[in-house]
Amino acid sequence: MASHEFRTDRVEVAFTVNGKPVGLAVDPRATLLDTLRDELGLTGTKKGCDHGQCGACTVHVNGRRVNSCLSFAATHEGAAIDTIEGLGTPDNLHPMQRAFVELDGYQCGYCTPGQIMSAVALLAEPCGESDAEVAECMSGNVCRCGAYQNIVAAIQSVRKENAT
Amino acid sequence: MNSFTFTRARTIADALRSARGDVKFLAGGTTLVDLMKLDVERPAGIIDLNALPLAEVRRTPDGGLHIGALARNSDVAHHPDVVRDYPLLSQALLSGASVQLRNMASTGGNLLQRTRCVYFRDAAMACNKRSPGSGCAAIGGFNRNLAILGTSAHCIATNPSDQNVALTALEATVHVTGSNGERSVPIGDFYLLPGQTPERETILEPGDLVTSVTLPPPAPGAGSTYVKLRDRASFEFALASAAVVVTIKGGVMQRARVAMGGIATKPWRNLDVEAALEGQPATRERFADAAQILLSDAKPQSRNGFKVELAKRCLVHALSVATAVT
Incomplete structure (x- = not known):
C-alpha cells in the first residue's frame, strides 16, 4: 500500500482534440488514453497492453505519433491531439482508412485505429520506401490476427497515390 | 497507481525548487509511467519537465555537439x-523501441532508463534494486536477458539502453544541475556498478536534474557502427550490442573506442580492450583477441551462458564493419 497520504487534487489542462478546444480538470494519474476514452467519449483509440508495447493507443500529439497509454493527460497543456475520429468518417474515409478496407489490412479490427494513426504519421516521417523499411517503422503496432502483409500493402498504396 | 501531486515546472529553477522529498522528474514518461502502472515506482510527487527549454541540439564551439x-x-x-x-x-x-516511443522518449530519460529484468518489474518478486535487502530472484531464475559483466551477488540486471552504449563509445559528458550547482560528468563515471547497492544506478543525488549531454568533436576519418543482436528483428532489447569507433592509418588501428550493451550492468567500456586494438592491424584475429579480453571476466548465470560467445561475435562483427574488414 502507498506509504504516503492519498491525494486527489485535480489538475487543470487545456488542449485541442481533433481541432476542438477541450478544458478538463484531470486526476494526475489519468493517461491521455483513458482521458480520451472515458472523459471525452472518443473510444476509437484502443487500450491493448496499456504499457506502450502494442500501439493500439496510438494518437498524434502535435503531429507526431505517440503511445497515449504512457502519457499523463496533464502533461499535454496546449497540445494539438488528433485521434482516429478526426481522420475521416464512414461516408468520407481518409485515404489510409480506405486503403485498409480495400486491401484487407485487418481482421478483428481492434488494432486498426492505432495501425492507421501510425500509418498516416509514417508517410510524413523519414521512413524508407521498401516494404521492409515500412514494416520496421510499423513495429510499434502489433496485430495479433497477423494482417501485417496487407497493412504494409495499404500503406504502400497510399504512398503511391500521394506520389501521383 | 498510487496518487501523487503534479507540478508543471516552467523554468529549471522551478524544477529544482520543487524537487524536495519523494518526487520524480517526468520527461517522455516511457519508463516512468510504465513503472508507476506496475507499482514499481511510487513517487509522492511528479514534476513535469516538458515545458523546459532543454530540447535543443546544436554544435558546440569546439566542434562537438550539445544535445538537450x-x-x-x-x-x-x-x-x-x-x-x-x-x-x-x-x-x-x-535500433531501440518503436517510432512512437522514440517520439516520446528524451535523451535524459534514456540515460536513466531502468532495467528490463522481469523481477525488477514485478513488485511481488524479490529484487534488491527495487526493494533493497529483499534478495535477487534473477540469480538462478529467468536470467536469459541479464548481465554477465559487472554483476554482484546482489544484482545481475542489465542496463537496457542502446543510446547509452553509443554515448559511452563517443565519450559523452553528462551535464547536471542540482542544489549544489552545476557539474559535468564523463559518461564513464556516470553509472555505478550494483555492488551492494543496486538501487543506486548513477552518481545523481536526489534533486539533481540532467540538463544536457555533450559529445566531443567527431574523430576525423574514423569508422564506426552500432551492432545490436536480439531475439526479434525490431522493437526488442539487446542480448548483446557493440558500439565502436575506430581510426585506421595504413591498415593499423590508431584509436579505438568500444562500448558494449545488453551484457553488463552498465554501458560497458573496458580500456584493456581498446589497448589491445590500438597499434594492431585491423584483422579478424586481432578483433578476436580483443573480444577474448572483453569476456575474460564474464560471469555467466544459469540461463545466459550463450552471451559469452554472442558478445564476442558481436564485437568482432562490429569491428569488421567499422574497419571494412571482411
Whole structure:
C-alpha cells in the first residue's frame, strides 16, 4: 500500500482534440488514453497492453505519433491531439482508412485505429520506401490476427497515390 | 497507481525548487509511467519537465555537439549533424523501441532508463534494486536477458539502453544541475556498478536534474557502427550490442573506442580492450583477441551462458564493419 497520504487534487489542462478546444480538470494519474476514452467519449483509440508495447493507443500529439497509454493527460497543456475520429468518417474515409478496407489490412479490427494513426504519421516521417523499411517503422503496432502483409500493402498504396 | 501531486515546472529553477522529498522528474514518461502502472515506482510527487527549454541540439564551439536533455530520441536520431558526424548514435537510437516511443522518449530519460529484468518489474518478486535487502530472484531464475559483466551477488540486471552504449563509445559528458550547482560528468563515471547497492544506478543525488549531454568533436576519418543482436528483428532489447569507433592509418588501428550493451550492468567500456586494438592491424584475429579480453571476466548465470560467445561475435562483427574488414 502507498506509504504516503492519498491525494486527489485535480489538475487543470487545456488542449485541442481533433481541432476542438477541450478544458478538463484531470486526476494526475489519468493517461491521455483513458482521458480520451472515458472523459471525452472518443473510444476509437484502443487500450491493448496499456504499457506502450502494442500501439493500439496510438494518437498524434502535435503531429507526431505517440503511445497515449504512457502519457499523463496533464502533461499535454496546449497540445494539438488528433485521434482516429478526426481522420475521416464512414461516408468520407481518409485515404489510409480506405486503403485498409480495400486491401484487407485487418481482421478483428481492434488494432486498426492505432495501425492507421501510425500509418498516416509514417508517410510524413523519414521512413524508407521498401516494404521492409515500412514494416520496421510499423513495429510499434502489433496485430495479433497477423494482417501485417496487407497493412504494409495499404500503406504502400497510399504512398503511391500521394506520389501521383 | 498510487496518487501523487503534479507540478508543471516552467523554468529549471522551478524544477529544482520543487524537487524536495519523494518526487520524480517526468520527461517522455516511457519508463516512468510504465513503472508507476506496475507499482514499481511510487513517487509522492511528479514534476513535469516538458515545458523546459532543454530540447535543443546544436554544435558546440569546439566542434562537438550539445544535445538537450529533452531532445526526443527521434529528433536526435534524424538530426543531420548526428547522422553525418555521429552515425552510430543515430543507429543505436533507431535500433531501440518503436517510432512512437522514440517520439516520446528524451535523451535524459534514456540515460536513466531502468532495467528490463522481469523481477525488477514485478513488485511481488524479490529484487534488491527495487526493494533493497529483499534478495535477487534473477540469480538462478529467468536470467536469459541479464548481465554477465559487472554483476554482484546482489544484482545481475542489465542496463537496457542502446543510446547509452553509443554515448559511452563517443565519450559523452553528462551535464547536471542540482542544489549544489552545476557539474559535468564523463559518461564513464556516470553509472555505478550494483555492488551492494543496486538501487543506486548513477552518481545523481536526489534533486539533481540532467540538463544536457555533450559529445566531443567527431574523430576525423574514423569508422564506426552500432551492432545490436536480439531475439526479434525490431522493437526488442539487446542480448548483446557493440558500439565502436575506430581510426585506421595504413591498415593499423590508431584509436579505438568500444562500448558494449545488453551484457553488463552498465554501458560497458573496458580500456584493456581498446589497448589491445590500438597499434594492431585491423584483422579478424586481432578483433578476436580483443573480444577474448572483453569476456575474460564474464560471469555467466544459469540461463545466459550463450552471451559469452554472442558478445564476442558481436564485437568482432562490429569491428569488421567499422574497419571494412571482411
